[in-house]
Amino acid sequence: MTNKTIDFGYDDVPEDQKQGKVREVFDSVASNYDLMNDAMSLGIHRLWKDMTITKVNPQPGELLIDVAGGTGDLARRFIKKAEGVRERRGGKPARAIICDINAEMLLAGIDETKDAGLDMKRVCGNAEVLPFPDKYCDAVTIAFGIRNVTHRDKALSEFYRILKPGGRLAVLEFSTPPEKFLRTIYDAYSFSVIPKLGEWFAGDGESYQYLIESIRRFPKQDAFADMVREAGFSRVSWQDYSGGIACLHFGWKV
Numbered sequence: 001m002t003n004k005t006i007d008f009g010y011d012d013v014p015e016d017q018k019q020g021k022v023r024e025v026f027d028s029v030a031s032n033y034d035l036m037n038d039a040m041s042l043g044i045h046r047l048w049k050d051m052t053i054t055k056v057n058p059q060p061g062e063l064l065i066d067v068a069g070g071t072g073d074l075a076r077r078f079i080k081k082a083e084g085v086r087e088r089r090g091g092k093p094a095r096a097i098i099c100d101i102n103a104e105m106l107l108a109g110i111d112e113t114k115d116a117g118l119d120m121k122r123v124c125g126n127a128e129v130l131p132f133p134d135k136y137c138d139a140v141t142i143a144f145g146i147r148n149v150t151h152r153d154k155a156l157s158e159f160y161r162i163l164k165p166g167g168r169l170a171v172l173e174f175s176t177p178p179e180k181f182l183r184t185i186y187d188a189y190s191f192s193v194i195p196k197l198g199e200w201f202a203g204d205g206e207s208y209q210y211l212i213e214s215i216r217r218f219p220k221q222d223a224f225a226d227m228v229r230e231a232g233f234s235r236v237s238w239q240d241y242s243g244g245i246a247c248l249h250f251g252w253k254v
Helices: 015-041 045-056 073-089 103-108 152-162 180-192 194-202 205-217 221-230
Strands: 005-008 011-014 063-067 095-100 120-124 137-143 163-174 234-241 246-252
Touching: 011 015, 015 045, 015 194, 015 205, 045 073, 045 137, 045 163, 045 234, 045 246, 063 073, 063 152, 073 095, 073 120, 073 137, 095 103, 103 120, 137 152, 152 163, 152 221, 163 221, 180 194, 180 205, 194 205, 221 234, 221 246
Parallel strands: 063 095, 063 137, 095 120, 137 163
Antiparallel strands: 005 011, 163 246, 234 246
């Protein structure tokens, strides 16, 4: 019996091999992850993350699960945004759990200065089988990680399972600009420049090549929105950032 295959960049590999191959990529790029996102986003991934957390609208006392969030970027933003609300109207501090399948990414994201005073924990876990009970958290985020998941439908179902009623999901992911002019420019930059940057600064052009290709194989905005709906989410929406270089998908559990 032939194994089912799935995309790994522009290659197709047996499903049971993708997770290991993705882990190898992120083991390689973990120490240079911010450089990678700077290269792939033209330096504006931080602004996209700010807009994502503004959309999530953190509140005092809430718990966020940030999946594939090894850097801690969204988790820190969530807690600090909720603290601003708490200063005005009281309540308990917000909390966050960073869940990443890759231990190297979790370790690379530890920053004692940035983490000081924040109720934030790190857990090694698989997005397809999250180590949390049903109806556990108020929000789930995943930034630039869903395209690396082998079975995205399983991950989306897990996100739905662990959310409380009224909880919200925010998926920030690199995407394909719908306008041909911008798409042509971004493709030229991606394939000509980004792997070279990876080779020069991280000594690893191949991993950066995979990450570019994985963006091109990821479902278009409307197709992925349909997957979010199929997982049970309501009021599903999506918004392009920077002309579609990235896209924020959003949904509610009602």
